[in-house]
Amino acid sequence: xxxxxxxxxLSSLLFAIGAYGVLTRKNAIVVLMSIEIMLNxxxxxxxAFSSFHxxxxxxxxxxxxxxxxxxxxxxxxxxxxxxxxxxxVYRRYQTIDVxxxxxxxx
Amino acid sequence: MSSKWPRRLAxxxxxxxxxxxxxxxxxxxxxxxxxxxxNEDVSKTLFGEKGDNxxxxxxVMFFIxxxxxxxxxxxxxxxxxxxx
Numbered sequence: 001x002x003x004x005x006x007x008x009x010l011s012s013l014l015f016a017i018g019a020y021g022v023l024t025r026k027n028a029i030v031v032l033m034s035i036e037i038m039l040n041x042x043x044x045x046x047x048a049f050s051s052f053h054x055x056x057x058x059x060x061x062x063x064x065x066x067x068x069x070x071x072x073x074x075x076x077x078x079x080x081x082x083x084x085x086x087x088x089v090y091r092r093y094q095t096i097d098v099x100x101x102x103x104x105x106x
Numbered sequence: 107m108s109s110k111w112p113r114r115l116a117x118x119x120x121x122x123x124x125x126x127x128x129x130x131x132x133x134x135x136x137x138x139x140x141x142x143x144x145n146e147d148v149s150k151t152l153f154g155e156k157g158d159n160x161x162x163x164x165x166v167m168f169f170i171x172x173x174x175x176x177x178x179x180x181x182x183x184x185x186x187x188x189x190x
Binding site: 003004009012015016024051053054069076077080081083084088 | 125142173178185
């Protein structure tokens with residue numbers, strides 16, 4: 001039987017994998033993918049707590065799943081703008097190595 | 107290569123902290139029951155109950171639509187070819 005602790009552990013493992021990717025990788029696209037993994041970990045937490053709300057508090061509450069939908073939409077907008085920014089950075093500097101992009105000006 | 111180990115150790119410590127704190131809590135020891143929200147409940151929360159104009163997240167959906175449109179336009183503006 002799957003209790004809520006399993007989902008929370010899965011979510012924290014996913015978050016840690018994403019954080020590790022953000023900290024260690026040099027390729028900016030991989031960093032963006034790692035950020036998406038961290039967002040998905042937060043979404044799993046939302047859905048898990050919403051699904052188990054009746055078990056935990058005795059009242060069903062689907063708000064968490066609605067908020068997960070909002071979060072997915074925000075993640076879509078974020079990745080669109082992020083990829084466009086990476087495209088501009090690559091045109092400008094011929095690299096997307098995050099260690100080499102260290103001046104925050106044009 | 108050696109500079110990766112502090113980050114790895116930091117992440118492992120972070121995971122141990124998170125999982126340890128989570129397992130400290132006395133979570134209820136049973137799975138999802140039959141009253142867990144279904145897709146119907148999610149849609150009712152999202153768009154409101156019938157006859158109740160004030161419930162639901164319609165306005166938030168509207169603003170998220172605007173946000174996605176702005177992100178689309180911004181992405182196109184950033185990514186379009188520069189004219190020489």
